[in-house]
Amino acid sequence: MMSSQGGKTPYQGDERCFGEFRCPECNRTWMSANSWANTAQKCQNCMIDVYPYKQSALQRSGLENTISKEVRHPQHLCEKCRRLGRPCTDRY
Ligand SMILES: [Zn+2]
Ligand SMILES: [Zn+2]
Structure with a gap:
């Protein structure tokens, strides 16, 4: 069993959450x-x-609405999608 990678993000649970990002190179948010x-x-x-x-x-x-509206979720930019090999927006 993998131990937690520990604290790369503020949130450490198993659920999808709402994230705010800021690029340290170009300051894009x-x-x-x-x-x-x-x-x-x-x-x-x-x-x-x-x-x-x-x-x-x-x-x-x-925010549930925000998810369904995020139809153009950028899978190629999302580490979760690449790990899963499918869109992380899919419902189970
Ligand atoms: Zn950038
Ligand atoms: Zn994703």
């Missing part, structure tokens, strides 16, 4: 409702892995 513990997303300008500096739990009400 973005948000994603498909953010996960210890999981980076790539900056689309610099193609470097960026970990969220802030994460918060998804609320059942508001």
